[in-house]
Amino acid sequence: MANHSQIRDMNGPHPFTVKLLSWYENHARDLPWRAHPEPYATWLSEVILQQTRVDTGTAYWHRFLNAFPNVKVLASANSEDVMAQWKGLGYYSRARNLHAAAKAIVHDLDGQLPETAEGWKRLPGIGPYTAAAIASICHQEAVPVIDGNVQRVLSRLFNIDQPVDRKSGRVAIEAAADALVSSQNPGISNQAWMELGALVCKPKNPNCGQCPLHSECLSRAEGTTRDRPVKQPKKRPKDVMVNFDVKRRKIGSGPLEWWIERRPQKGIWGGLESFPLVMTETTTPPPQEDAIWGPVLHILTHMRMNAWFHFSEIQTSHDAGGEETEGLWVAVTDSHRTWPRLIDKVLMDLQNQAVKN
Template sequence: MATRKSKALNIEYPSAETVQIIQQSLLSWYQNDHRDLPWRKNTDPYSIWVSEIMLQQTRVDTVIPYYERFMKQFPTIFDLAQATDEQVVKAWEGLGYYSRARNLHAAAKEVVGKYGGRVPDDLITISSLKGVGPYTAGAILSIAYNKKVPAVDGNVMRVFSRLFALTDDIASISTRKKMEKIAEHLIPDDAPGDFNQALMELGAMICTPTSPQCLFCPVQSVCNAYHQGIQEELPRKKKAKPPQEVPVVVAWITCDEYCVVEKRENHGLLRGMWSLPTWEEITEEDAVESLQNICAEKQLSIKDIRIVGKLEHIFSHRHWKITIVAIHLEKKQDQLLSRWKWINIDELEQIALPNVYRKALDLLF
């Protein structure tokens, strides 16, 4: 493959002939073979935005029903901007990474307040919105507004690593910048949106993390990794630290048909969300005694206390090893911690509870 080298950026750009082969092969493959996904039915910037935020760290199959429900509940950016935080988080319940929902909501309000509800079509303005990083900005601008802006996600990084046999660590920022420059060089003037989607689709369907389907790949003829037989060795990525293991106690505090829920702090993990009362750094051995002490401090009289189950939940940086303790109180006393409140057990369905607590409730019931 003939190349042109940019010394300053240490990038070897593919030749004009290779670029043309990649563009034509990918576009014609995408036009014939792309998946029929709900967010591909139109090029409305708001719906593309919602789908791209949901797709971060989440599989397409998981996202589809959430996306359809979300768009039914908030069909326009105005509907989303007018919704309460609680409604938005509830609609997101189960998808995890709730800061995505909060940022999207805040950004929708900004777009309605500042730009009359029109999603900005320039890179600087759109990138200033909460939760809109370079990939999301590129996806919206190229797909909705046909702008020649790269949208480089993990799929695209993998494809480029193999296509150009790049051994750079794909977890590093400089590699991402390098890939964005290569993408800029490849995007055709007349079909930026389709081309970006074709690259993502290739990474999702053919050039998959394990066992890439090279025999069916539209760009096999110009793929360096395939010709060198090293496609399974790429991309290179420095191993991330495993999530930190933390012992956690979750309490299921009840009295008659009522249970206690806790509003989490406005910072840190699952910030601002409803949960069951939770303490980090308490081990299973200390669980019962620690909770007895907490109840004694609050003058809550315990009728019964015992460990009823264990479960594990992994967030991006934390691995909770959870002991669930059931506490039955003598009376539905009101002197609770400030972030606690009594609700009827039937009402649990109506509040947005993170997955980890849904798992705990499944175990309890």
């Protein structure tokens, strides 16, 4: 069945899209994955840029593509190497899902990347946004891409007063996006809407004077741009306390080492390395003792974490974990380790203190 864009495109693209495309031709950023869009490289760029700024993301995109130039190489890599290449980008579930999807492509699809949005959506960790972006950019499928930028632009352009994170608002945004995507050039038109949000219709200070849709924009005319998009009030992040069990040792003239264990795949910092930890939902600090350090406040999107570090000196050349755990002694200078940013920071501080003493 033809969608709105195909029916309307019989008479040419929507007039808003025509204006937008002419703006895009002159203002699109020169990003490396845009020159010759290829599904694997486009997929990487979309996943990396989901929670990362373009300048940082571009460096990681080159680095990742260099280490894993195609889906087969990525599928056969071990997870520690994948995590090591991702190190510093945060939101490690993206790397785990990329790796799992690459394995699924090689094992279940004979190494062939999907060519439709529906096909992409069947892979681990790939949602409607990423699927639509790859299918429209690389395979010219006329599906709209709705990311935060597009959501903001459309909610302002059409002055949508329903919360965009509720069903009513989502439906309104989807209908608008569906009507605006060009069936002849869906990849370019999708990228143009996203680019308008990234460069002009910015969250805090939209540059309406430079906007190609200045005269069409309803929220600009009504003076509501600051109030769009409408969102439901955010839930307060929950307060948690994390107690880290920090064992360290120094054997002979060897380096100072720390006992690190790999976290379970599910849950916070899944698959990363960490000091053994216990997390509880409380704001009450632990009883004070000599070898304790904290609290270190660490804020994630859904929680405010007060971290406490309990130190003990170990005089053994053996493992320091229980029978059920797998871990190892590591020196902080080992740059291949994949621990959360909080641990990275704390370890560097501790190492610096050790050098000073």
